[in-house]
Amino acid sequence: MRDDLLQRRSEGLYCPAGDFFIDPRWPVERAVVTHAHGDHARIGNAGYHVAAAGAALMRQRLGEDAVIETHDYGAAFVLGDVRVSMHPSGHMLGAAQIRMEHDGRVVVVSGDYKREADPTCEPFEPVPCDVFVTESTFGWPVYRWPPMDDVIADLLAWWDDCARRGVPALLFCYALGKAQRLLAELALRCPDRVAHLHGALLQPVQHYRDAGITLLPTAPLEEKVGGGAMAGELVMAPPSAANSPWMRRFVTASTAFASGWMQVRGNRRRRGFDRGFVVSDHADWPGLLRSVADSGASRIYVTHGDGDVLTRHLRELGHDAMALDALGEA
Amino acid sequence: MRRFAALYAQLDRTASTLAKREAIATYLHDAPPADAAWAVYVLGGGKLRRLATTTEMRTAAQQATGFADWLIDASYQHVGDLAEAVALLLPPGDASLADTPLHVWMDDWLPALGKLDPPARLTQLQAWWQALSVEQTFLLNKLLTGALRVGVSRRLVVQALAQWSQLPTDLVAHRLSGDWQPHAAALATLAEPPTDDEHLSDRPYPFFLASPLEQAVETLGERAEWLAEWKWDGIRAQLMRRGGEARLWSRGEERLDGRFPELESAAAALPFDGVLDGEILAWNAAGHLPRAFTALQKRIGKLKPGAKLLADTPVRFMAYDLLEHDGEDLRQQPLHARRERLADLLREVSPALMLSPALPATDWPALADEREQSRARQTEGLMLKKLDSPYRVGRKRGDWWKWKVEPYTLDAVLIYAQLGHGRRAGLYTDYTFGVWDRGHLVPVAKAYSGLDDAEIATLDQWIRSHTLERFGPVRSVEQVHVFELAYEAIQRSSRHKSGVAVRFPRILRWRTDLAIRDADKLDDLRRLAMD
Numbered sequence: 001m002r003d004d005l006l007q008r009r010s011e012g013l014y015c016p017a018g019d020f021f022i023d024p025r026w027p028v029e030r031a032v033v034t035h036a037h038g039d040h041a042r043i044g045n046a047g048y049h050v051a052a053a054g055a056a057l058m059r060q061r062l063g064e065d066a067v068i069e070t071h072d073y074g075a076a077f078v079l080g081d082v083r084v085s086m087h088p089s090g091h092m093l094g095a096a097q098i099r100m101e102h103d104g105r106v107v108v109v110s111g112d113y114k115r116e117a118d119p120t121c122e123p124f125e126p127v128p129c130d131v132f133v134t135e136s137t138f139g140w141p142v143y144r145w146p147p148m149d150d151v152i153a154d155l156l157a158w159w160d161d162c163a164r165r166g167v168p169a170l171l172f173c174y175a176l177g178k179a180q181r182l183l184a185e186l187a188l189r190c191p192d193r194v195a196h197l198h199g200a201l202l203q204p205v206q207h208y209r210d211a212g213i214t215l216l217p218t219a220p221l222e223e224k225v226g227g228g229a230m231a232g233e234l235v236m237a238p239p240s241a242a243n244s245p246w247m248r249r250f251v252t253a254s255t256a257f258a259s260g261w262m263q264v265r266g267n268r269r270r271r272g273f274d275r276g277f278v279v280s281d282h283a284d285w286p287g288l289l290r291s292v293a294d295s296g297a298s299r300i301y302v303t304h305g306d307g308d309v310l311t312r313h314l315r316e317l318g319h320d321a322m323a324l325d326a327l328g329e330a
Numbered sequence: 331m332r333r334f335a336a337l338y339a340q341l342d343r344t345a346s347t348l349a350k351r352e353a354i355a356t357y358l359h360d361a362p363p364a365d366a367a368w369a370v371y372v373l374g375g376g377k378l379r380r381l382a383t384t385t386e387m388r389t390a391a392q393q394a395t396g397f398a399d400w401l402i403d404a405s406y407q408h409v410g411d412l413a414e415a416v417a418l419l420l421p422p423g424d425a426s427l428a429d430t431p432l433h434v435w436m437d438d439w440l441p442a443l444g445k446l447d448p449p450a451r452l453t454q455l456q457a458w459w460q461a462l463s464v465e466q467t468f469l470l471n472k473l474l475t476g477a478l479r480v481g482v483s484r485r486l487v488v489q490a491l492a493q494w495s496q497l498p499t500d501l502v503a504h505r506l507s508g509d510w511q512p513h514a515a516a517l518a519t520l521a522e523p524p525t526d527d528e529h530l531s532d533r534p535y536p537f538f539l540a541s542p543l544e545q546a547v548e549t550l551g552e553r554a555e556w557l558a559e560w561k562w563d564g565i566r567a568q569l570m571r572r573g574g575e576a577r578l579w580s581r582g583e584e585r586l587d588g589r590f591p592e593l594e595s596a597a598a599a600l601p602f603d604g605v606l607d608g609e610i611l612a613w614n615a616a617g618h619l620p621r622a623f624t625a626l627q628k629r630i631g632k633l634k635p636g637a638k639l640l641a642d643t644p645v646r647f648m649a650y651d652l653l654e655h656d657g658e659d660l661r662q663q664p665l666h667a668r669r670e671r672l673a674d675l676l677r678e679v680s681p682a683l684m685l686s687p688a689l690p691a692t693d694w695p696a697l698a699d700e701r702e703q704s705r706a707r708q709t710e711g712l713m714l715k716k717l718d719s720p721y722r723v724g725r726k727r728g729d730w731w732k733w734k735v736e737p738y739t740l741d742a743v744l745i746y747a748q749l750g751h752g753r754r755a756g757l758y759t760d761y762t763f764g765v766w767d768r769g770h771l772v773p774v775a776k777a778y779s780g781l782d783d784a785e786i787a788t789l790d791q792w793i794r795s796h797t798l799e800r801f802g803p804v805r806s807v808e809q810v811h812v813f814e815l816a817y818e819a820i821q822r823s824s825r826h827k828s829g830v831a832v833r834f835p836r837i838l839r840w841r842t843d844l845a846i847r848d849a850d851k852l853d854d855l856r857r858l859a860m861d
Contacts, residue, residue: 140405141395142405142415142418143418144418263418265342265411266410267755270757275343313401
C-alpha cells in the first residue's frame with residue numbers, strides 16, 4: 001500500500017512528501033519529535049522540529065549542539081510539499097500531535113496523549129483529519145481513569161498515614177512528566193507541604209518551574225541522609241531507584257507507584273509496592289474512543305504494543321481501523 | 331460491605347504480616363459479631379457453595395456493558411482475574427447498597443441468588459453491581475466465585491483471633507478446626523474461657539505439619555533421639571472414634587464420611603475411643619505395599635463407593651500418632667509415650683488399621699541407605715520425628731522433618747505459553763513442555779513454577795516476539811528453549827495424548843546449555859511409567 005504522507009521504515013514513521021520522520025528510532029536528516037521522553041526524542045538526528053512549549057526539555061535531552069527548530073502550537077510550517085503543524089496532545093509539557101496536510105488530505109499522528117486535565121500542559125486539541133494514527137498503550141476497556149481529586153485525596157491520606165506511623169512515604173513515578181503533574185496537583189491542594197526529590201527529578205522539575213508552572217515546594221534529597229530523617233515525609237523517585245542501593249536507607253518506608261498500570265491488582269502485587277495510585281499520562285479506553293470519534297477520520301491506524309483489542313473494537317464500531325504494522329514497510 | 335471492603339483494602343495494601351494481623355484484630359473488635367464471624371470464615375479460606383457460574387458472570391457483564399463476548403474475554407485474559415475484570419469493566423455503581431452488612435449478604439442475599447432461575451440471577455447480579463462501588467463489586471464477585479486470596483493464611487486469622495480474644499493461638503486453632511460455622515454465637519464461643527473437656531467436642535485436632543529437611547541429617551543430633559518412618563504418599567487424615575462412632579477428617583479439615591466405609595467400620599469396631607493421626611493409602615495386600623497415588627484418586631472422588639471399587643481398590647489407614655485415648659488429650663505427652671500406647675492399642679485390630687513401622691537403622695548413614703529404598707516402597711522418603719516432642723499445632727519447625735527423596739527429572743522443550751493469573755496476570759507464565767516422539771515434540775507436562783522473576787520477565791519478552799500461532803489465550807512458540815523439570819511420579823494414562831501422566835511437574839532450571847535435540851524422548855518416559 002502506497003501513501004505519500006505515511007510510510008513505515010526501519011528508522012520509524014516517515015512522511016515521503018515532506019521527507020521527514022516522526023520520532024525516528026535511528027538518526028535521520030530531519031526529525032519531527034512529538035515529546036521529550038527518551039523513546040521518542042533520540043539524539044543524533046541532523047535537525048529537529050519540536051513544539052516551542054517543550055523546547056527547554058528537548059534541549060536538555062538532545063544536547064547543546066542539536067539543531068532544533070521550535071514551533072508554536074497551531075502555527076503551520078512547510079517541509080517539502082507538506083504543511084505541518086503541531087497541536088497539544090495533553091501528554092506532558094510541550095507534547096504535540098503532528099498534523100500533516102498535502103493535496104487536501106490531512107493525516108494526524110497523535111503521539112502519546114491523554115484527555116484528562118493536567119495543570120502542567122495545554123489540553124489535548126481534537127484535530128479533524130482524514131487519517132488518525134492513535135496510540136493504544138492502555139487499549140483495554142478495564143482502563144478508565146478515576147477522577148484526579150479522588151486519587152490525590154487517596155495519596156494525601158496515605159502520606160498522612162505514613163506520618164502517623166513515622167515512616168517515609170516513598171512515591172515512585174516517572175521522572176519527567178508524571179512527577180511534575182503530581183507536584184502541580186499537590187500544589188493546588190496543600191501548597192505549604194514539601195516533597196523531597198531523588199536526584200533524577202531535580203532537573204526536570206526546574207525546567208517546569210522555569211516554564212512558569214506552579215509546583216509543590218521541593219527539596220533535593222541529601223546524598224547521605226538516612227531514612228529516619230524522612231519519617232512522615234514524601235519522597236519522590238523514579239521507578240528505576242526501587243531496586244537500587246539507594247533504597248537501602250528506606251527499608252521501613254511505605255512504597256507507592258503512580259501509574260496507569262496500577263489499575264490492575266496483579267500488576268500492583270507483582271511490582272511489590274504497598275500502594276498503587278492510578279495516574280496516567282496516556283488515554284484511557286473512553287479517551288481513546290472519544291479521540292477517534294473527535295478526529296472524524298475515515299481511516300484509523302493503531303500503534304503501540306498490543307493494539308489488537310482496540311483495533312478489533314473500532315472495526316466493530318464501523319471504523320476502518322488497522323494496526324499501524326499493517327501499513328507495511330517501505 | 332463497606333467496612334469489610336475497607337479491611338480487604340488494608341490487607342491488600344501491605345505485605346507486613348504484623349500489619350495484617352492488626353488490621354484483622356481491629357476489624358474483629360469494631361465490626362458487628364455476625365459480620366466478624368463471616369470475615370473470619372472467608373479470610374480463613376472458607377467459600378460459599380458456588381452460587382453463580384463464571385459463564386453467568388460473563389453474560390451478566392456482557393449485558394450490563396454492551397461489550398462483545400470477545401472483548402470481555404480479552405479483558406479477563408489481560409487482568410487475569412474474572413471477578414476483577416468484571417468490576418473494572420462495569421460502569422461505576424452508586425454505592426447505595428454499600429452499608430448493607432456483610433452478614434446480610436452472606437446469610438441471606440447470596441444464598442437467595444443461588445435459588446433464582448438463571449435469567450433472574452443475571453438481573454439480580456446486575457442490580458447489585460449498579461449499587462456497589464468498584465471495590466465492593468470486586469469483592470462481591472470474589473465471594474460468588476471462590477476464595478479471596480489476599481495473602482492471609484489460616485494461621486494469620488488464628489493469630490488475629492488470639493489477639494482479639496486474649497487466648498492462646500493453639501486453643502483458638504483447635505476451636506476453629508472442623509466445620510466451624512460463621513455465626514455470631516460461634517464467634518463468641520471462640521473467645522470463651524477454656525474448659526477441661528472441650529477437646530471432646532466434635533472437632534478434629536489441628537494437624538502438626540512437618541517441614542522439609544534442608545540441612546545435613548547429622549545436624550539433628552543423635553539418631554536414637556529420633557523416630558524414623560516412611561513418608562507415606564496418601565491422604566493425611568484423623569480417624570476419630572468417640573462413643574463408638576467413627577469419623578474421618580481430612581487435613582483440609584473436611585469430613586470424609588462415607589468415602590472410606592472400610593476404615594469407618596474398622597474404627598467403629600475398635601475396643602476403645604480415641605483419635606489417630608495417619609495416612610489413608612490405597613493398598614496392595616499381596617505386595618504389602620501402598621499403591622500409587624493415582625489408585626487412591628479413584629476413591630477420593632467417590633462419595634459412596636460401590637462393591638466393585640471397594641474390592642478393586644481397598645484402602646488402609648496407616649496410623650502414626652495417637653492424639654486422644656478414652657477421652658484424654660495426649661498431645662502434650664512425648665511422642666515415644668504416644669507411640670507405645672498406639673502400638674499396644676493396634677495390636678489386635680482390623681488389618682485395615684496399621685501401625686506405621688519405625689525404621690530400625692541405628693545410625694544416620696544406615697538410615698540414608700534405607701531412604702534409597704523409598705521409591706521401591708512406594709513412599710516419598712522418610713519422616714523424622716523427635717521422640718520427646720509433643721504434638722504441636724501447624725507448621726512449627728524443629729520436631730518433625732520430612733526427608734524426601736530427590737525428584738525425578740526430565741529435559742523438555744517449551745512449546746506453548748499462556749498468560750498467568752493473579753500475581754502473574756499479564757505475563758506468559760503458564761508453560762507447556764514437550765518431548766520427542768518420532769521427530770515431533772509432543773506435550774508431556776505443564777508447569778507454572780520454578781523460575782525467578784527475572785527469568786519470567788526474560789521469557790515473557792521472548793515469547794511475545796517468537797510466537798508462531800495464537801489459539802485464544804495460548805500461544806505456540808518457536809521450539810528453542812530447554813528446561814529441566816522435576817516431578818514426583820509418572821504413570822501410564824489414556825487421558826493424555828502422550829500416553830503418560832507426570833505428577834506435580836515444576837521447573838528446576840532453564841537449560842541454556844542444551845539444544846532441543848537434547849530433550850528427552852517419549853519412549854523413555856513410557857518405559858519409566860511401566861516400571
